[in-house]
Amino acid sequence: MPILVVGLGLDPDNLPEQHVGHIEHATVLVGGKRQLAAFEDHPAEKIEITSPLSRILEQIKEAENNRLDVVVLADGDPLFFGIGNTLVRELGPDHVTVLPNVTSVQTAAARLKIPLQDIRTVSLHGRGDFRPLLSALLADKWVAVLTDADNVPSALAQSLLDKGVDYYTMWVFEDLESGKEKVASYSLEQAAHTTFSRLNIVIFERRGDPEVALGLGIPDHEFARERNLITKQPVRAAGLAALRLHAGHTVWDLGAGCGAVGVEASVLACRGRVYAVEKKGERVSHIRENARRMGALLVEPVHGTMPACLADLPDPDRIFVGGGLGRSSEVLEAACDRLVSGGRIVVHCVLFSSLAQARQTFETLGWPHEVTMVHPSLGEALGGDMRLKAENPVFIVAADKVEGSGKAGQGGGDA
Template identity: 55%
Template structure:
């Protein structure tokens, strides 16, 4: 006998006839307590889906072996942020059949009359941070957000305001396909002050572009910074290229200054994490302003002294050190070498020869392969009605790879 996994959509009364027939014929119904409550009058044995999934699957397999008709019910669509993936994985693809339902995102898009093939969808259920949301905001004009008791619409609105200002409008769709259905559009400032039904989905629409387009090659003068305290454009370009970032990379930008490198890097590591670590409070304020200007949602500020502020960060697979090596290279590099994931890459900038020499000694002791690139750049400046080339300070880029083993 096949175990049927049936999507109930947003309202069990609106499911297709073929799904209704399967439910009517079921001898065993498995669903959450809320969904089972919709079938109180059904004579089938009821198995709550609230227990650990392995225990539930063991019960379903036993009923299937007894030759009973088993149907699992799930809200929305079983394979769209649903339980079907876990059930198929444990019960086997040959033992299961999935019957689709209408997702809440599909219903929300229909209510707003927008095409939903380009809507990025994020589930914040059980999430401790908003990284998936910020990643989606970087990549799409429309973002749908599944909420939960912690990640409520007002909290989502506040988190976006904290990053980039009032760049989006928020549609909150409450109790869809219910008598209490309500749909309203808010500014983020309005939404952060309101309360909504627990059964809500958020649709975010970008209505304003950032002041500074986020991407590689941003001119230095578009970043708020202290005079001279920025990894200049040519050196920044070499460093980002040397880091070999991937979309899912976790990057530590240590001694971030105004955050220029980490902010630009976030446009490449758009499915990853970018941490800008800086101890100076004035520079931290500048990083925050530069994040707001560029809409670099992924860039996260860590205000603290290295290496003491690093233990709570996730292990990186890319590390850039733009500042901090001159004071205690041994301690900082020791922590970085220990925390960098196997196969990861370190790029450190040094201006002083002694700093470069000590850093090389540490990498030699670790037996890491490395190379050194001298960055000697200049840019045009006016002189006597013509142009001259004003040289930047030379920078040594130390590029090292942590062995896989």
């Protein structure tokens, strides 16, 4: 007999007859404390869902093997960020039957009178970072957030304020479908200083845009920077292409300067994260300002001296080195050590000594690498006509980390 997973919607006292019938005939009820409390007078054996979930799954399997009528209770719709997904995956689709119901996001959309399909939904249940939210905000006007006891509305609002974002309105829906229901909109500043009911969901509405449109090929003059310290747009484009970025990648931009590469990398790593590492405080301020003005929410400025400041960062899938190599290979070796297996590193070199240093490091490691020279010329007006003004040539060295290769400076496999 398959396990029945019943969606309770938002009001367990107002269920469809089919749902009520299956619950009434259950000999085992499985659910969270709040779901089980709605059926405290039911004579069935109760199994409360707690951590670790593996233990609960074993109890469900045992009850199924004993041919008991097992009903799992779920808030809203079981397959909408719910326990239904886990049960289908762990028990197999042939062993699970799902009875759907209304979700909190559906109800919130009805309250706002907007099409449900226009809302992107993310769940922050049990997550320690807001990356899914930030990624969604970059792509969609309406973003719903399923919150939890730690990721509360005020914390979400403060996270955006910390990034200098002010063009979102936050709708908070409290105690939907109850006598205490409350629906209200807040500025991020208001929401950051408000305490909300524990039962809530949030919908962000974008009501403006960043000062500068985030994308590839942002004109150099749009970036706040120190003198002419920037990876020029044509060279930037070549470097980003060499990185071969995917949406979920974690990226390090080392010696980030004004953060131009990191900002544009975040467009491609749109479900990942970008750490722009820079040791000079003024340049870090420029990175923050550029990320704010361009709405590059996934860019995290890191102020510190390499390689020590890299210790607390997550291992990268891609590394861009635009500066900070110095005369020692210490930074490059430390970066290579942390790069994930199969990852890719791109180094921009202006000096022959830096080119030699990068090549020597990769050859020692046994990593396949290629060198490309980019020597752009930019058009400028002259005497009613136009001429091409040559920029400095840049060597682009790209290498792939070979699985099982040795640590930098210790030798590796065959090239």
